[in-house]
Amino acid sequence: MPTSRERLLLQIVVAILSLIPLSAGAACVVLGPGFLQASAPWPVDLDSHLRFLSGVFFGVGLAFLSCVPAIERKGERFRLLSMLIVLGGLARxxxxxxxxSPSPGHVGGLVMELAVVPCLVVWQRRVARLRSRTGSAARRSPT
Incomplete structure (x- = not known):
């Protein structure tokens, strides 16, 4: 697969997957524990903590989106965000x-956090390495 096509595919996948923390984070900020079909009343501290973490989750989604335009040059940011997601997966x-065992949606989240995200890190690193080689070769070739 050409480097530019692989880069574009990675960008599309990351952009689409960023919709998960963006939508889940926003919904949980707005709905609180009701997002999880929890029956009210729930402890105020649970509501506060869940909405806070959902705001952070939303922010992680925005940060992943910020990697998309120049994904081959955003390795440090991408790895940091991915580490945060993996740590959350370990907590889950x-x-x-x-x-x-939690609901199927949360089991799916666990798979994303501990399997898909690490694979994306490897893929991002590959794209960055390929783009670096392509750029180096283009700079060395006579014009």
Whole structure:
């Protein structure tokens, strides 16, 4: 696959997957625990904490989107954001072990956090390396 096509495909995938934290984060900021079909009343601290974390999740989605235009040059940011997601996935895995299996949507989140996101990091690094080689070759070739 040509480097430019692979880069474009990565950009499209990251842009689409960014919709997950953006939509889930926004919905949970607005709805609070009701987003999870929790029955009110719920503890005020739970509401506050969940809305805070959802705001952070929304921000992570925005930050991933900011990587899309020059994704081959945003490796550090991409890896930092990915590390945050993987750490969240590890916390979700701990919850699974301690509290039991969550709903299918949260199990899907766990797969995204601990499998898909690390694969995206490898893919981003590959695209960056390929673009770097292509750029170096273009600078060396006589015009």
């Amino acid at each position: 895995l701990l919850s699974l072990v301690l509290a039991g």
